[in-house]
Amino acid sequence: GEDVEQSLFLSVREGDSSVIxxxxxxxxxxxxxxxxxxxxAGLQLLTYIFSNMDMKQDQRLTVLLNKKDKHLSLRxxxxxxxxxxxxxxxxxYSGYSTLTFGKGTMLLVSP
Amino acid sequence: xxxxxxxxxxxxxxxxxxxxxxxRSLDFQATTMFWYRQFPKQSLMxxxxxxxxxxxxxxxxxxxxxxxxNHASLTLSTLTVTSAHPEDSSFYICSARDRLAGGxxxxxxxxxRLTVT
Numbered sequence: 001g002e003d004v005e006q007s008l009f010l011s012v013r014e015g016d017s018s019v020i021x022x023x024x025x026x027x028x029x030x031x032x033x034x035x036x037x038x039x040x041a042g043l044q045l046l047t048y049i050f051s052n053m054d055m056k057q058d059q060r061l062t063v064l065l066n067k068k069d070k071h072l073s074l075r076x077x078x079x080x081x082x083x084x085x086x087x088x089x090x091x092x093y094s095g096y097s098t099l100t101f102g103k104g105t106m107l108l109v110s111p
Numbered sequence: 112x113x114x115x116x117x118x119x120x121x122x123x124x125x126x127x128x129x130x131x132x133x134x135r136s137l138d139f140q141a142t143t144m145f146w147y148r149q150f151p152k153q154s155l156m157x158x159x160x161x162x163x164x165x166x167x168x169x170x171x172x173x174x175x176x177x178x179x180x181n182h183a184s185l186t187l188s189t190l191t192v193t194s195a196h197p198e199d200s201s202f203y204i205c206s207a208r209d210r211l212a213g214g215x216x217x218x219x220x221x222x223x224r225l226t227v228t
Contacts, residue, residue: 031215042117042204042219043155088154092215098145099215103154 004089006102013110018076020105022089027070029091033099034063034074037086046074046087076107084109114138115207117220124195124227131191132223134205140185141207145217146178149202161188185210195227 005023012018024032030051035043049056049063049072056063062075072089086106090099114137124130134144142163147155159169159180167180177199179191188207192199202224206217 033216035219040202040222040224042115042221043206045113045216045218048216098157098160099217101154 004091004100004102006087006089006105008103009106009108011108011110012079014079014081016079018079018083018107018109020074020076020087020089020107022072022074022102022105024070024072024089024091026091026093027067031092032063032065032072033090034061034072035088035090035101037088037104039085043088079107079109081109081111083107113209113218115205115218115220117203117205117223119223120221121224122226124225126196126227127194129191129193130195130225131189132203132205132225134188134190134207134220136186136207136209136218139207139209139211139218141188142185142210144182144188144205144207146180146188146190147204147206149204149222151202155204158190192225195225197227200225200227 003025031048033048034046036046037043047058060077064073086104088101088104090101093100116135118133144161146158149155157170158173159167161167161180161182163182169175182188202222204222206219
């Protein structure tokens with residue numbers, strides 16, 4: 001399957017912006033996804049972006065897509081302690097039948 | 112919308128017994144459901160893809176006789192861990208695709224923590 005790479009850990013102070021980066025390999029992916037996993041819970045779909053877009057903004061979340069470099073980022077503005085979680089980027093594979101997930105970036109927000 | 116539930120949320124069982132985990136899509140129909148396993152501080156490992164009314168497709172290295180999957184309806188899939196052993200202890204998460212959705216997004220259940228003693 002395809003590989004999705006993420007940095008493993010990010011620490012920020014409350015109120016700062018957080019940027020979580022991801023690289024993917026399948027240039028034909030039409031959608032790219034960001035999921036959030038809080039401790040002991042399942043994954044929550046945060047947002048997604050179509051490949052024909054460079055940017056998508058949804059309240060405090062901004063997704064940037066660089067198709068040339070196959071790079072995806074998630075920016076969280078005014079990060080709060082409640083944003084502390086693991087964030088996974090994911091791309092479809094196998095004909096959209098399933099998703100490939102990165103290893104996840106643990107975001108720690110300190111007061 | 113797009114809520115997926117799992118039951119139970121946690122279970123402790125003795126070695127050698129079987130445990131059934133249910134995954135339900137509450138407000139949409141899911142022709143396809145997925146079962147994942149997650150070890151502490153690791154990403155999700157896809158175990159199998161479950162299609163309503165047909166046999167599940169297992170990923171390489173996953174024992175189909177040990178992890179029995181049944182997807183009898185458009186809103187329910189079950190995973191049965193047979194003859195559980197301590198090494199089966201893990202966090203099991205299911206997800207479902209809305210059959211009417213155009214993309215590949217999956218909606219996840221809250222997970223089931225299995226501890227085998």
